[in-house]
Amino acid sequence: MFDVLGIPSTALFGQLLIGLINGSFYALLSLGLAVIFGMLNIINFTHGAQYMLGAVTAYLLLNYAGLGYWPALVIAPIVVGLSGILIERAFLRWIYRLDHLYGLLLTFGLALIIEGIGRNYLGTAGLPYTLPDSLRGGQNLGFMFLPNYRAWVIAASLLVCFGTWFIIERTRLGAYLRAATENPALVRAFGINVPRMITLTYGFGVALAAFAGVMAAPIYNVSPNMGSELIIVVFAVVVIGGMGSILGAIVSGFGLGVVEGLTKVFYPEASNTVIFVVMAIVLLVRPAGLFGRRA
Amino acid sequence: MERFVDPLVRKRSVLRAGSETIAFAVMVIGLVIAPFFVYPLFLMQAMCFALFALAFNLLIGYVGLLSFGHALYFGWASYLSAHAAKVWGLTPELAILTGTLTAALCGLGAGFLAIRRQGIYFAMITLALAQMMYFFAVQAKFTGGEDGIQAVPRGHLFGLIDLRSDTTMYVVVLAIFLAGFLFIYRVIHSPFGEVLKAIRENETRAISLGYKTDRYKLVAFVLSATLAGVAGATKAVVLQIASLTDVNWPMSGEVVLMTLVGGLGTIFGPVVGALVILAMQYKLAFMGEWVLVIQGVIFVVCVLLFRRGLIGELAARLRIRL
Numbered sequence: 001m002f003d004v005l006g007i008p009s010t011a012l013f014g015q016l017l018i019g020l021i022n023g024s025f026y027a028l029l030s031l032g033l034a035v036i037f038g039m040l041n042i043i044n045f046t047h048g049a050q051y052m053l054g055a056v057t058a059y060l061l062l063n064y065a066g067l068g069y070w071p072a073l074v075i076a077p078i079v080v081g082l083s084g085i086l087i088e089r090a091f092l093r094w095i096y097r098l099d100h101l102y103g104l105l106l107t108f109g110l111a112l113i114i115e116g117i118g119r120n121y122l123g124t125a126g127l128p129y130t131l132p133d134s135l136r137g138g139q140n141l142g143f144m145f146l147p148n149y150r151a152w153v154i155a156a157s158l159l160v161c162f163g164t165w166f167i168i169e170r171t172r173l174g175a176y177l178r179a180a181t182e183n184p185a186l187v188r189a190f191g192i193n194v195p196r197m198i199t200l201t202y203g204f205g206v207a208l209a210a211f212a213g214v215m216a217a218p219i220y221n222v223s224p225n226m227g228s229e230l231i232i233v234v235f236a237v238v239v240i241g242g243m244g245s246i247l248g249a250i251v252s253g254f255g256l257g258v259v260e261g262l263t264k265v266f267y268p269e270a271s272n273t274v275i276f277v278v279m280a281i282v283l284l285v286r287p288a289g290l291f292g293r294r295a
Numbered sequence: 296m297e298r299f300v301d302p303l304v305r306k307r308s309v310l311r312a313g314s315e316t317i318a319f320a321v322m323v324i325g326l327v328i329a330p331f332f333v334y335p336l337f338l339m340q341a342m343c344f345a346l347f348a349l350a351f352n353l354l355i356g357y358v359g360l361l362s363f364g365h366a367l368y369f370g371w372a373s374y375l376s377a378h379a380a381k382v383w384g385l386t387p388e389l390a391i392l393t394g395t396l397t398a399a400l401c402g403l404g405a406g407f408l409a410i411r412r413q414g415i416y417f418a419m420i421t422l423a424l425a426q427m428m429y430f431f432a433v434q435a436k437f438t439g440g441e442d443g444i445q446a447v448p449r450g451h452l453f454g455l456i457d458l459r460s461d462t463t464m465y466v467v468v469l470a471i472f473l474a475g476f477l478f479i480y481r482v483i484h485s486p487f488g489e490v491l492k493a494i495r496e497n498e499t500r501a502i503s504l505g506y507k508t509d510r511y512k513l514v515a516f517v518l519s520a521t522l523a524g525v526a527g528a529t530k531a532v533v534l535q536i537a538s539l540t541d542v543n544w545p546m547s548g549e550v551v552l553m554t555l556v557g558g559l560g561t562i563f564g565p566v567v568g569a570l571v572i573l574a575m576q577y578k579l580a581f582m583g584e585w586v587l588v589i590q591g592v593i594f595v596v597c598v599l600l601f602r603r604g605l606i607g608e609l610a611a612r613l614r615i616r617l
Contacts, residue, residue, distance in 0.1 A: 043415045094599055100415050101361045102598050105555065108548060109594025116587030229426075232544060236423040239416055269434065276427035280408055283420065287411040 012265055013144035019261020020254065021150055021219065024157035025051075025212050027253025029234045030241060031161055032208035034249040035168070038181045039201040042092060042103030047234070048227030049114035050206045053080045054213025056118065059129055059222045069132040069218070076214045077207035084206030088199050111228070118224030126221025135218075153215050160211065161250045168246055177201065236279040241291050248291025314615035315480075318563055326469055335461045336533070341573050342472040343530040348553040348565030349479050350522035355551075356560030357483055358515045359495035360410075361418045364425025365523050365550050367405065368398035370542025371428060372524035377444040377537035378437055387450045387458055391471075391528040398524020399517060401428065406516030410509055413498075425547055432542045443538030447531055464533060471529055475522055480562060482518065491515055523550075552590055555597045558604025563617050567606050 029047060036044045044050075057079055058072035067075065087110060095102050131149055138147035168174040180187040180194050188194045213227075220226060241252030256275050264271040282290060329338055347369055354360045376394030379385045385393065409420045432438045439445070449458035458464045482488050493501045494508050501508050531537045540546060549572065557568025572590075579586050597604065603611055610617040 037415075043419065091595065091599065098602075101355075101418065102602070104361065104363070104415060104418055105551065105594060106598040108551075109591045109598065112548070112591030112594065113588050114591075116584050116589075116591060119584040119587065228544070232422055232426045235419040236426075239412070239419050239423065272430040272434075273427045276423050276430075279420070279423055280427075283408045283411050 007265055009143045015261040015265045016258060017150055019258040020154050022260060023254035023257020024154055025216060026234055026237045026257050027161050027250045028157050028208055028212040030237045030249040030253050031164055031246065032205040033238055034243045034246060036202055036205035037243050039198050040092065041100060042107065045104055045107035046110045047209050048231030049111040050080055050084065050209040051213040052118060052224060052227035053114065054210030055217040055222045055226060058214040058217045059127055073214050077210040080210035081203040081207030085199055085203040088202040115224050115228060122224050124225060126223040129217040129222050131218045149218060156215065165246045233275055236275050240279050240282045240289060242289025245291040252290060314617060315562060318617055330465055335465050337577065339465055339468045339533045341570050342468050343526045343533065344553065344573055345566040345569040346472050346475045347523050347526035348550050348569045349476060350519045350526065351550045352554045352565045353479055353519045354515060355554065357488060357495060358491045358512060362421040363418045364421035364547050366542050366544060366546035367425035367428045368401055368520040368523040369527035369546060371401055372398040372527035373531040373537040373541045374432065374438050374444065376528035377447040377531040380450055380532060381444060381447050386454050387452055387532050390532060394528025395521055395524040399521040402517045402520020406513050410512045410516065426544060429542050432539060443536055445536050447535040449532055449535065468529060468533060471525065475525055552594060556593060556604055558607030561606045561610060561617055564604050564606035
């Protein structure tokens with residue numbers, strides 16, 4: 001044990017770890033938002049509700065189907081992703097030609113519906129999700145105690161984030177996606193089914209949110225409200241990072257998680273608001289966002 | 296700047312003034328008669344929310360800016376107005392003024408930041424800033440946390456007129472509402488309002504015509520925040536309570552919904568929308584959390600099928616401006 005700036009190392013690194021955990025969720029969610037925005041030109045307000053749906057699906061699978069954490073980590077994103085595809089086919093595809101703002105309003109309405117249904121059947125109190133045995137316990141690193149599950153969350157989200165980055169920036173499929181973002185008409189002329197690509201992109205972005213939700217279930221309780229406050233913070237993260245770059249979304253997600261964790265150590269009163277303050281400063285200094293291209 | 300007035304446009308604007316004047320008269324008469332048939336407290340609340348929605352519509356309908364954080368101005372004005380009336384013992388008009396000034400200052404700060412980005416980013420920034428101020432409200436001592444500020448005295452208007460009777464209070468709220476309505480109407484139809492509409496239609500072009508659009512947007516934002524503040528501050532005096540509900544994000548969503556249902560960019564839409572949504576909340580209060588689901592459904596239906604809103608649809612059918 002030692003002290004850093006008068007703060008015991010366990011407290012400092014403990015908060016740093018929580019910061020990285022929160023950062024994992026910010027990164028996964030803002031990544032999903034950026035991917036969806038790139039293809040659909042819609043800010044998916046339903047993202048928070050879909051993150052919550054992921055956690056709820058994991059909870060239902062555990063308590064009603066007897067399927068534990070690992071199956072849920074695969075099944076929940078698929079199920080919620082499919083529901084996303086339905087949403088895209090039933091609602092979103094009608095408004096691509098309209099002003100962007102209608103997309104925000106429509107997905108906000110969908111979020112209210114999902115959250116309202118959740119509150120009716122689950123109540124507003126959180127439901128506990130038990131951790132799988134294989135991820136219990138932790139490592140004593142000398143300067144801090146590292147719970148296995150938290151280490152797993154950080155590793156898994158880093159893996160998924162960079163996997164997504166790799167697909168979009170380094171594969172042929174990603175090249176099609178980026179091309180369709182720039183000029184959908186031309187990509188269609190080359191014989192690529194752009195509407196289907198849009199649908200699948202939305203499903204994938206939603207699945208990312210659900211994946212984050214399953215990972216969050218053992219850490220936070222499963223509750224219908226878990227998504228709505230998180231999504232507002234993620235919006236701030238997106239404003240700071242700018243949605244132009246995938247890497248930007250990942251870096252600013254983790255970075256802001258850490259900033260938030262450090263604030264909890266040095267000035268806990270501001271830990272709820274620090275990301276918004278950072279957003280305000282970024283808007284003053286670099287209005288286009290840290291990684292954003294000037295519009 | 297000289298303005299070219301096309302005779303045809305002029306003719307239509309006379310016609311427009313006609314339908315708007317009639318609608319205005321109907322609204323005033325309705326509001327004067329209504330308290331004999333409907334619970335006055337409900338009507339006063341409805342007028343406060345109508346003014347709130349009118350203020351919000353000034354931005355979305357006439358500048359094309361979607362603020363998703365208008366609860367910030369409504370809620371904080373409500374807190375300061377309640378605090379001024381209860382703790383500082385100010386008379387109601389000064390309490391409302393205190394709340395309004397608070398909202399104006401918040402609007403200046405938030406607007407200054409938000410107008411640096413456009414479109415969707417603007418909506419996200421206003422929402423995030425409102426959430427920040429929500430957390431401040433949760434932490435600040437004077438707001439009373441979860442309890443809010445309760446039992447706010449209505450006091451004596453100008454130190455003379457006792458507002459404890461609902462009838463007197465009703466007259467005051469009606470006066471505030473109508474003043475706010477006429478003010479917004481005046482702004483929309485002023486040369487300043489024409490520039491705002493030009494920015495809504497094509498900002499780049501407005502810039503190339505030599506307008507400093509950022510300044511116009513900021514002034515419009517502050518005006519909108521200030522009027523939302525008048526609504527919130529008045530609401531605190533009428534209902535004698537200021538709470539976290541007023542400043543949290545669902546309130547921002549509600550004012551969007553009211554305006555959308557009534558008709559974005561229409562003069563009377565926000566008033567009708569506020570009345571409809573508030574009446575729905577009263578009537579369906581027994582359904583608990585399902586109200587949230589219903590509001591979500593209304594959002595979806597409005598965006599997909601009914602983008603003009605009630606008043607917008609009516610105006611389009613009758614081919615008049617409302």
